[in-house]
Amino acid sequence: MHTIDFVAPIFGLIWGMVIYILLRQNKSKPELWPRILGFGVGTYAFLSLMTASMLSLPKSEFLAYTVENLFWSLPLGIIGYVGGRAYARRRENKK
Amino acid sequence: MTEASGTTVGEDRFCEAPLWGYPYGETRFTTGTMYTDKLFTGQREETGLGIYHYGARFYSPKLGRFLSPDTLVPGYGNPQAWNHYSYVLGNPLKFTDPTGHMQASDDPKCNGCTMPLPICSSSICNPNYPPSGGGGNGGSGQGDDEPVSSTPTPSSTPQPTNVPTLDTPDLCDITTSRDCQLSAASLIATVVAAVPGPIGWVGFAVDVVATVIAIGRTNDDYHQGEISRTRQYALNITGIVGVLPGGLLGEWAFPVSFVAGLANLLMTASGLPN
Numbered sequence: 001m002h003t004i005d006f007v008a009p010i011f012g013l014i015w016g017m018v019i020y021i022l023l024r025q026n027k028s029k030p031e032l033w034p035r036i037l038g039f040g041v042g043t044y045a046f047l048s049l050m051t052a053s054m055l056s057l058p059k060s061e062f063l064a065y066t067v068e069n070l071f072w073s074l075p076l077g078i079i080g081y082v083g084g085r086a087y088a089r090r091r092e093n094k095k
Numbered sequence: 096m097t098e099a100s101g102t103t104v105g106e107d108r109f110c111e112a113p114l115w116g117y118p119y120g121e122t123r124f125t126t127g128t129m130y131t132d133k134l135f136t137g138q139r140e141e142t143g144l145g146i147y148h149y150g151a152r153f154y155s156p157k158l159g160r161f162l163s164p165d166t167l168v169p170g171y172g173n174p175q176a177w178n179h180y181s182y183v184l185g186n187p188l189k190f191t192d193p194t195g196h197m198q199a200s201d202d203p204k205c206n207g208c209t210m211p212l213p214i215c216s217s218s219i220c221n222p223n224y225p226p227s228g229g230g231g232n233g234g235s236g237q238g239d240d241e242p243v244s245s246t247p248t249p250s251s252t253p254q255p256t257n258v259p260t261l262d263t264p265d266l267c268d269i270t271t272s273r274d275c276q277l278s279a280a281s282l283i284a285t286v287v288a289a290v291p292g293p294i295g296w297v298g299f300a301v302d303v304v305a306t307v308i309a310i311g312r313t314n315d316d317y318h319q320g321e322i323s324r325t326r327q328y329a330l331n332i333t334g335i336v337g338v339l340p341g342g343l344l345g346e347w348a349f350p351v352s353f354v355a356g357l358a359n360l361l362m363t364a365s366g367l368p369n
Contacts, residue, residue: 005273008311012304045307052311057318065318072310075335076303083299083340090291 007055008048015044030088037084042077049073118187120147120156136191151195154182167196173320274312278334278363281305282356285337289349299340306334309359325368333359 019040022028028036049069057065116122120135132140135156138147146162147154153162164179175184183190183198190198269275284305287298310331317327337356339348362368 005308008308009304012300012307016300041303045303045310048307049311049314052308053315053318056315061318065314068314068318072314072331072335076307076338079335079338079340080303086340087296 007051011044011048011051015040030091033088034081034084037087038077038081041080041083042073045076046070046073117156119159119182120154120187122156136193149192149195154192154195159187161195165196272363274309274363275360277305277309277312278356278360281309281334281337282353282360285349285352285356288340288352299338302338306338309334323368326362329362329368330359333362 019036022036023033046069049072050066053065053069054062116135122134132142134140135147138149138154140147141153145155145157147156149161152165154160155162159182160180161182162180168176168179173184175181175186183192186198193199269279281302284298284302288295288302290298313322313327313330313334316322317324333355337352337359339352339355
């Protein structure tokens with residue numbers, strides 16, 4: 001187990017707690033959940049990937065791995081968005 | 096006989112006299128009589144021509160280049176591999192070329208394997224690496240960088256060498272390989288995510304976290320030249336498809352994401368595609 005392996009789980013824990021609190025408070029409308037989850041997952045993925053890359057790769061490749069990480073964060077953000085939409089629909093169906 | 100390092104001098108069991116050579120295989124000088132034409136890295140020298148027959152191609156130690164272009168590119172991830180005439184990625188101190196097609200390593204992780212490093216150090220080629228304790232035989236790249244003792248264990252009897260083939264891939268050791276652990280965790284989380292209610296959302300979150308870590312490791316392996324672009328895309332795309340939630344494909348989401356997760360695990364375990 002290397003130190004770098006803790007980067008993404010720690011980011012994930014923080015991000016998960018924020019999302020959980022936001023959703024539990026019921027202050028956010030279900031219409032906003034897709035955006036919250038989509039932006040949350042995308043940002044979390046990008047920050048985790050960038051931190052891990054900066055710790056393990058040389059600065060000369062900064063531009064290369066920034067583009068790479070943006071590229072791979074995008075589908076994860078979309079999946080978060082779709083997941084949030086599914087969650088909101090399920091909640092509305094229960095009502 | 097010269098070793099892969101080229102500068103190492105030793106006496107081969109077929110030789111009466113040692114042969115000294117430069118890194119790219121050019122002979123510096125030799126003494127006595129050579130009873131074999133298998134010289135630099137064990138390849139056969141064409142007597143009188145000063146070139147070696149590497150199976151697929153002829154190699155000139157004087158030029159440090161092959162005399163004909165390679166018919167395949169051993170890993171697009173490394174620009175050194177794009178030169179079809181270059182010898183072992185320009186690094187004869189680290190690699191040999193048993194086939195004339197691609198480099199192989201004398202790295203202890205490889206245990207006699209003649210595959211390129213990403214496959215070589217994965218479980219497909221050497222399930223017994225590392226010899227003792229932790230470390231990994233990671234599927235996405237080189238595995239974990241655990242120190243390996245360079246001192247061979249003395250033994251009076253020759254140890255059986257494990258030379259596996261691509262036809263019989265072994266599944267990765269989930270207790271040691273970080274990549275396999277992540278892939279397996281992602282697959283289990285995919286199943287848990289299909290459960291309705293909060294448990295399903297926990298599974299989804301774990302799936303996302305495991306996938307992000309796996310993508311980070313795969314991208315780093317690619318940027319460090321350890322895996323090809325093909326393998327990077329194959330692992331990352333199957334990882335992302337494995338996180339698909341129910342909202343995207345409806346009732347098809349679970350089967351599709353499960354199959355993608357399974358494919359990801361198999362690719363991680365087998366070291367394929369290279």
